[in-house]
Amino acid sequence: MSVVADTIDWLADPAHWSGDDGVPHRLVQHLGYTCLTVAIAAAIAVPIGLWIGHTGRLRGVAVVSSGALRALPTLGVLTYASLFTGIGIKAAIFTLVLLAIPPLLAGAYAGLESVDRQTIDAARAMGMTELQILTRAEIPLALPIIVGGLRSATLQVVATTTVAAYIPGPGGLGRYLIDGLALNDYPQVVAGSIVVIALALALDGIFVLLQRLALRNRPATVRIAA
Amino acid sequence: MDWVRNNTDRIGDLMLSHLWLSVVPIVIGFAIALPIGWFGNRSPRLRGVLLAAAGVLYTIPSLAFFLILPGIIGTGFLSPLNVVVALTVYAVAIMVRSATDAFESVSPSVLDAATATGFAPAGRAFLVELPLAGPVLVAGLRVVAVSTVSLVSVGALIGVDNLGSLFTEGYRTDNQAEILTGVVGIVAIALLLDALIVLAGRVLLPWNRGARTRARTSVSPMALVQHLRGGHA
Numbered sequence: 001m002s003v004v005a006d007t008i009d010w011l012a013d014p015a016h017w018s019g020d021d022g023v024p025h026r027l028v029q030h031l032g033y034t035c036l037t038v039a040i041a042a043a044i045a046v047p048i049g050l051w052i053g054h055t056g057r058l059r060g061v062a063v064v065s066s067g068a069l070r071a072l073p074t075l076g077v078l079t080y081a082s083l084f085t086g087i088g089i090k091a092a093i094f095t096l097v098l099l100a101i102p103p104l105l106a107g108a109y110a111g112l113e114s115v116d117r118q119t120i121d122a123a124r125a126m127g128m129t130e131l132q133i134l135t136r137a138e139i140p141l142a143l144p145i146i147v148g149g150l151r152s153a154t155l156q157v158v159a160t161t162t163v164a165a166y167i168p169g170p171g172g173l174g175r176y177l178i179d180g181l182a183l184n185d186y187p188q189v190v191a192g193s194i195v196v197i198a199l200a201l202a203l204d205g206i207f208v209l210l211q212r213l214a215l216r217n218r219p220a221t222v223r224i225a226a
Numbered sequence: 227m228d229w230v231r232n233n234t235d236r237i238g239d240l241m242l243s244h245l246w247l248s249v250v251p252i253v254i255g256f257a258i259a260l261p262i263g264w265f266g267n268r269s270p271r272l273r274g275v276l277l278a279a280a281g282v283l284y285t286i287p288s289l290a291f292f293l294i295l296p297g298i299i300g301t302g303f304l305s306p307l308n309v310v311v312a313l314t315v316y317a318v319a320i321m322v323r324s325a326t327d328a329f330e331s332v333s334p335s336v337l338d339a340a341t342a343t344g345f346a347p348a349g350r351a352f353l354v355e356l357p358l359a360g361p362v363l364v365a366g367l368r369v370v371a372v373s374t375v376s377l378v379s380v381g382a383l384i385g386v387d388n389l390g391s392l393f394t395e396g397y398r399t400d401n402q403a404e405i406l407t408g409v410v411g412i413v414a415i416a417l418l419l420d421a422l423i424v425l426a427g428r429v430l431l432p433w434n435r436g437a438r439t440r441a442r443t444s445v446s447p448m449a450l451v452q453h454l455r456g457g458h459a
Contacts, residue, residue, distance in 0.1 A: 003296070067372075070373070071372050071412075071413055072409065072413070073393070073408070074380075075379050075380055075382065075390055076379065076390070076393045076408050076409040076412065078393075079393040080393075080396075080405045080409070082397065083396075083397070083400060083402055083405070155285055158287060159287030159288060162289050163380055163383065166383060167397075174289070177293055178383070181293075181384065186303060189293050190294055190297055193290035193291075194290075196287050196290040197290050197291075197294070200285050200286060200287055201282065201285055204282070
């Protein structure tokens with residue numbers, strides 16, 4: 001049982017750290033897909049979530065559809081979508097965006113819901129417009145929870161990008177796992193898994209810091225200084 | 227539909243294995259998380275440590291988790307045990323958070339009253355705390371169930387047969403019906419287990435029916451966002 005030693009050898013081999021198949025290139029690819037899909041999902045979900053949270057309308061629809069999306073198996077969505085898009089990254093991007101929407105939506109509306117109603121009433125009484133209430137009171141106060149949604153979405157996408165390597169085209173770190181399994185090259189499988197896990201933990205750590213920062217910079221009271 | 231009609235035996239077998247691969251981690255995970263959550267609620271520091279550890283474990287991407295387990299517990303690379311163990315760890319990680327929330331939701335004055343009326347510590351834990359924590363525990367278990375059923379399908383990538391096998395096979399053979407059958411089957415199992423958990427909650431906690439249940443099971447917004455991480459692939 002020398003898989004552990006072989007894995008260390010694999011990771012120590014300079015050949016695995018350069019070129020298109022090297023860890024740095026795959027890592028950048030993986031992060032690229034993650035950033036792109038989370039950005040697209042955020043552009044869709046955050047405005048809707050903020051609108052739901054601010055107005056309180058359609059909240060039930062958001063809860064139910066988020067729950068339903070969560071029950072969908074991602075590998076199923078990915079393989080089904082790829083039958084239509086063919087080999088390439090389109091199916092992966094579609095699946096990852098779909099997956100990132102529920103936590104982002106929930107973060108936005110749950111964040112706004114967590115804001116004390118009296119604070120909002122006070123802001124309104126002071127003469128703030130609805131947009132000012134949203135941008136100066138609600139969003140700053142809800143920011144730790146909105147960032148929490150971003151954290152969940154990002155980690156989910158990092159994990160699913162790994163699975164998406166099953167479809168030829170997307171690349172990313174998952175290739176080490178899928179290719180290694182196909183070739184019975186277990187040191188490559190384990191080394192790739194370790195890099196994926198390290199990436200996920202590192203990103204989670206960054207989000208922990210961001211959430212603390214958001215919490216610390218939360219306004220104690222509403223400021224309306226123009 | 228023709229594909230479904232011609233493959234009913236195989237679909238039945240895969241549903242059964244999918245069910246087993248889901249139910250075992252859900253049940254074992256619940257049984258492990260319950261005492262951890264109870265103890266975690268005794269001290270704020272221990273609680274912090276436990277929730278941080280649960281958060282880290284839950285961050286590990288599932289496919290990578292399945293594939294490093296052989297190096298840790300000595301299983302074969304394609305063993306179903308990797309899936310069962312990894313999903314049990316995820317179930318514990320989600321459920322520990324729910325369990326600490328659940329036990330925290332029990333009012334301290336009720337516990338004092340129970341002690342004053344003569345409950346011994348063990349009796350108080352089982353006869354007072356556990357039933358009162360029930361609604362929040364049920365809510366947590368529902369999240370665990372849906373997330374586990376969905377994650378089992380990733381096991382198909384390491385050759386563990388379940389409804390996820392219809393995805394990999396359907397993809398290889400360009401068979402839309404096969405993939406859709408897998409999706410429908412998995413959603414059906416998730417709904418079935420969810421309904422069973424709700425039903426068990428109603429039978430075991432008959433005093434919590436109706437609107438009050440909803441009020442008591444409400445989770446904090448941050449916990450809600452955490453819970454929505456369920457189902458990551």
